[in-house]
Amino acid sequence: MSTIPVMIPWLGEEEALAAAEAVRSGWVAQGPRVAEFERAFAEHLGVPHAVAVSSCTTALHLALIGAGVGPGDEVVVPSLSFVATANAVTYVGAVPVFADVDATTGNLTPATVEPLLTGRTRAVIAVDQGGVPVDLDGLRELVEPRGATVVEDAACAAGSVYRGLPVGGTAALAAYSFHPRKLLTTGEGGMVTCRDGALAARLRRLREHGMSVSAADRHAAKGGAGRLETYDEIGFNYRMTDIQAAIGLVQLRKLPAMVARRRERAERYRELLAGTGARLVADPVHGSTNYQSCWLLLPDTAPDSRTVLDALAAEGVSARRGIMAAHLEAPYKGTARVPLPVTELLTRRSLILPLYHALTERQQDRVVDALRAALG
């Protein structure tokens, strides 16, 4: 019996050829394909600027610098998120302040954020958890009049829709991940998008050691004293390679098909799970999810999630525990300022089912049979 993994990226010959072409071109670092991928991604979102970077973690780091967050500031974040969301706040010397989430979407709401706003709040990171679009407008209305920025952590949400537009399309700053657990992958990789040209130019410099003239531009200018670069602030090496961008361009064209397949398979899970009492994540009223994480909340009558995961593994089904809660991990233990009951319930009682482009109906039936048996 072969194991059904939780995720297999949809990569094929086209991506292999695109990567090989980048290698053959001799330009493998950040170059013309990165620039093309940025243009294509920005066009897909309908945003003026997209800056490719090495991961969503580095995208979040740059976004927070771009939002002016620094030592002494506070940033409200959901604890229910991959730990990179909180870590990015720590990188800039600010304090992550953990807010609870809505039980059906797994996302922040104005009601969970408002009690945590203080005179030191410089930003809120609104995560589109597992691909479910966060209700960004309500958070912006709450936070922006206080002079703080809402940064959208859209790591999981390329292909999701918010109020008729691609997720992140209206955000002041948004960060995406192209890790292989996401729909669109470049191996590792990320993107930060923004609407302000001067900010985009600064983010481009920051991802490349703070250089005033990029290596690609210096190459295009074929040297000469006029193109000598300066280093006006401390930057980072957060570059994406042209090999990754070549793959990303192919993946971006496949994104609509990926989303359609996942949504169709998720609905099939919903039908197959009817009557079990398990609640599968669904579209919120304000948009649609790409089902990056097909998570479900176990019914009260079910054994604990560890027991269910072990039972699934014994049947060759590789599911995952629900989304983690950062405030329960060592670096952030004891730092939550308010109780986080929904976060703790979701992290303890939810799990993530296998869902990927090539998942067959037979495999889905196997997952559901194993789950029904585990639920007893």
Ligand SMILES: Cc1ncc(COP(=O)(O)O)c(C=O)c1O
């Ligand atoms: C919400 C969220 N933010 C940030 C990240 C970090 O992304 P990356 O692995 O590209 O750094 C992830 C990764 O899973 C995530 O789920």
